[in-house]
Amino acid sequence: xxxxxxxxxxxxxxxxxxxxxxxxxxxxxxxxxxxxxxxxxxxxxxxxxxxxxxxxxxxxxxxxxxxxxxxxxxxxxxxxxxxxxxxxxxxxxxxxxxxxxxxxxxxxxxxxxxxxxxxxxxxxxxxxxxxxxxxxxxxxxxxxxxxxxxxxxxxxxxxxxxxxxxxxxxxxxxxxxxxxxxxxxxxxxxxxxxxxxxxxxxxxxxxxxxxxxxxxxxxxxxxxxxxxxxxxxxxxxxxxxxxxxxxxxxxxxxxxxxxxxxxxxxxxxxxxxxxxxxxxxxxx
Ligand SMILES: [Zn+2]
Numbered sequence: 001x002x003x004x005x006x007x008x009x010x011x012x013x014x015x016x017x018x019x020x021x022x023x024x025x026x027x028x029x030x031x032x033x034x035x036x037x038x039x040x041x042x043x044x045x046x047x048x049x050x051x052x053x054x055x056x057x058x059x060x061x062x063x064x065x066x067x068x069x070x071x072x073x074x075x076x077x078x079x080x081x082x083x084x085x086x087x088x089x090x091x092x093x094x095x096x097x098x099x100x101x102x103x104x105x106x107x108x109x110x111x112x113x114x115x116x117x118x119x120x121x122x123x124x125x126x127x128x129x130x131x132x133x134x135x136x137x138x139x140x141x142x143x144x145x146x147x148x149x150x151x152x153x154x155x156x157x158x159x160x161x162x163x164x165x166x167x168x169x170x171x172x173x174x175x176x177x178x179x180x181x182x183x184x185x186x187x188x189x190x191x192x193x194x195x196x197x198x199x200x201x202x203x204x205x206x207x208x209x210x211x212x213x214x215x216x217x218x219x220x221x222x223x224x225x226x227x228x229x230x231x232x233x234x235x236x237x238x239x240x241x242x243x244x245x246x247x248x249x250x251x252x253x254x255x256x257x258x259x260x261x262x263x264x265x266x267x268x269x270x271x272x273x274x275x276x277x278x279x280x281x282x283x284x
Contacts, residue, residue: 002034003189006060006067007179009041010053014060015238016251016282017194017224017231023251023265024221024274025192026065031269037186038067042075043178055240062243064262072186074178081173084181084211085134088166091210092136095121095165096129110161111199117162134167136210143202148219149274150195155202164203176203184213195220195278196231219271221255223279231279253283 006022008014014022029036038057042048057071097105097120106115117135125131138157146152155161166177179200183191198220208215224232232238241247249260256273259265 001187001189002029002032003037003187004029004034004192005037005039005183005186005188006065007039007041007182007193008056009044009047010049010056011047012049012052012234012238013055013240014243015232015234015241016247016254017233017238018056019063019241019247019251020221020224020254021192021194022060022065023063023248024219024255024271025190027257027265027269028190028192028219028271030266034189035068036066037069037072037188039072039182039186040074041175041178042073043172043175045075059241059243063248072182074182077178077182078171078173080185081178081181084177085167085173087211088136088177088207092134092166093122093163094125094131095133095135095163096125096131097121098132107159107162114161116160117164119163122163131169133165133169135163136166136207138163138206143205145201145205145215145218147198147201148217148271149276150198150220150278151276153198153201155199157202157206161203166207176200177207180204180207180211180213183216184208184211188216190219191216192219192221194223196223198278219274220278222275222277224254225279225281227281229281250282254280 004025006025008018026036040053102115105118107118108116110116140158142154142156144154166174205215230236252265257265259268
């Protein structure tokens with residue numbers, strides 16, 4: 001069965017960028033007669049804001065974006081992630097590098113702005129060095145996938161990202177690993193999300209392959225930019241949404257859909273109309 005999901009981080013209220021992703025995912029799953037699941041990505045407790053998760057859920061309800069089953073909370077699933085981390089162990093190694101050391105030895109910046117890790121600790125740690133993070137080995141072969149909106153994508157992880165972190169010794173499993181485990185365990189067939197996560201996809205496919213998990217289909221909608229050309233987020237003071245019909249209309253227009261309400265949009269859902277761009281401003 002077609003299964004979609006919306007997986008917000010409860011770092012603040014729903015804004016237009018997250019609504020666009022939620023709406024596209026909801027329409028895509030519901031138009032296929034499928035399920036739509038909700039997951040709170042609240043692993044990074046320091047970034048979460050009290051009450052934000054409940055506020056997001058209320059706004060979705062007001063907009064008519066109903067979900068199936070119980071909301072899944074990542075913060076309650078650490079034991080599951082640890083199990084998968086154990087399965088991943090043969091493909092990982094301990095890294096002792098500090099942020100400073102990585103910046104000094106980096107091969108450059110990855111597409112998401114992170115330092116490309118040069119594999120310093122691949123062959124084992126020098127005596128006296130402290131384990132800071134567990135990294136998964138990446139390969140020189142390209143990982144490709146066909147995004148339903150953005151088209152064919154390809155990344156050589158060893159060159160474009162470097163061996164990446166799956167776990168930190170302060171007890172936090174990486175975002176990439178948690179997403180891959182959750183999508184597989186929830187039976188997600190179609191990941192529909194913002195294009196700011198396009199560059200994470202190859203890493204997630206690499207993890208799926210190492211763990212023997214299926215790869216879902218991917219559809220990345222353009223990220224929403226504010227008037228200054230910045231991606232909407234808590235950091236750029238994105239306006240919180242009230243869950244009004246106007247907001248829904250604006251999100252539908254952004255997605256290139258001609259419908260002006262949810263029922264119409266569901267009947268006429270056409271992902272081919274979504275602009276094939278990584279980011280775009282809201283239509284005036
Ligand atoms: Zn290292």
